[in-house]
Amino acid sequence: MIEPLSQETFITRKQTVLLSNGIRLAYVELGDAKGVPVLLLHGFTDSARSWSLIAPHLAADFRLIAPDLRGHGQSDKPEGCYTIPEMAHDIRLLIRELELAPVHVVGHSLGGRLTQAIAERWPQVVRKIVLMSTSAVPRERKGWLWGNILALRDPIDPEGAFVREWCSTSLPVDENFLAHVRRESAAVPARVWHSIHYEQLAYDPAPLLQDISAPALILRGEEDEIATAEHQDQLKGGIIGSRFISLPGRGHNMHWEAAETLARLFDAFLKES
Template identity: 30%
Template sequence: MKKTCQANGIELAYQEQGQGKAVVLLHGFCGSSAYWEYIIPELAKEYRVIAPDLRGHGNSAVSVGTYSMELFAEDIKQLLDHLDISKATLLGHSLGGYVTLAFADKYPERLNAFGLIHSTGLPDTDEARQNRYKGAERIGQEGIEPFINDLIPKLFAKNNLQSMKDEVEKARQIGLATKPEGAQNTLKGMAERSDRNYVIANTSLPVLLVAGADDQVISPDKTFSVEHQLMTAETLPYVGHMSMYEGPNKLNDILHKFLSPKR
């Protein structure tokens, strides 16, 4: 059952499970904390797992204006304050990875480590940026459903679309629950995000980078766009953009190895 708190001027919904060192899981665009349903119970055996619904997603509130990555990061900082968590490991999927980097940039002292799962420190290309704005405009004209119906198949490896129909439909239903205005404001924020490869390159913290070999959204070369001496880099075969559904056991193994036992 989700809990709620006031954070950065909005009501933020989140899941919390387990005890121990804090691990925060940040979902991707048009997702929610439900994306982590196969991950939370496993990590919660050893850690205190916090999985929020980002602003405008899931059960969290919508606010007006562009949702910058810095705004999302401040939401998470205030959530940690509310939960009296001084330090955590932040693991972000896709959009959640962009937020993780914004957080690591501003609040490195609040982190034990951080990781990007199917994400990148690179900004959008000009073409991708324009597509974000077009997507926001389309949602305004047509509503969220046509946009989600086009988006979800791209998130899975092509070979998994038939064999994982239930997981694809789960992701679609989560996407359909996204508030249209929240999706539009997030698209604008992703379009305007800055290059944060320097955060990965210059951090003194352990970094995890996870890519899917068959990711149609963020290719492995974009995930591994910078090197770092404390980096753990993993590429999952037969996985697209959604390892939490396409390869949860493999992802759980990677996360456990990264998190334990030294941190």
């Protein structure tokens, strides 16, 4: 384990890269510059900071690259598009620009959907994938999340009831970290919240799961109400040879709740021959 970065200085580690499609992405690189590269893709409205708690437990052995997805953090926030294929293409170009291939890809929630898309479309650039708190189920035009996202208007209150619930955890997590996460989620423009959630209404990734040939580890917290057990069954059934681990007591943001435990699972899986 390396010395953890303070949440106040984490943002100072960000670099930027201009992709060939004109999008500029910010990213943080940590760990062994000569190690096997691991790409860490955060969830909806998060940023590279999402991995700041787990990265110190992995950085001794891997080259870690954690980008801000388009529309998030310090990356460009274009008017469009925010489809899964378009956002996955950004990451494919990042892999090319930073010469990361072949690379392990770890995705949380929305980042897990992008991980699926990358492994389906460009299998030659992927070593192994980890799908955490994610699914291959189209979003629904109903429920708590849909209603609250539709109601969002700029400026978004980082301490409002919705953002606090959105960034909550099933187990206690450092409050300073969560305060930074809430501020960064609230800084995502309302139009980006709307667009990403809306685009996933029309996107059904399930038929493409059979195209994933990379070894896959699927992780779910048993308290996760977003990526449900039903969603996980679909992933397991669709990705041939995938491995599944369910973590009791953990929720949607289990890499915040149990960083050291998750790091051990990542490490063992990624190092297997």
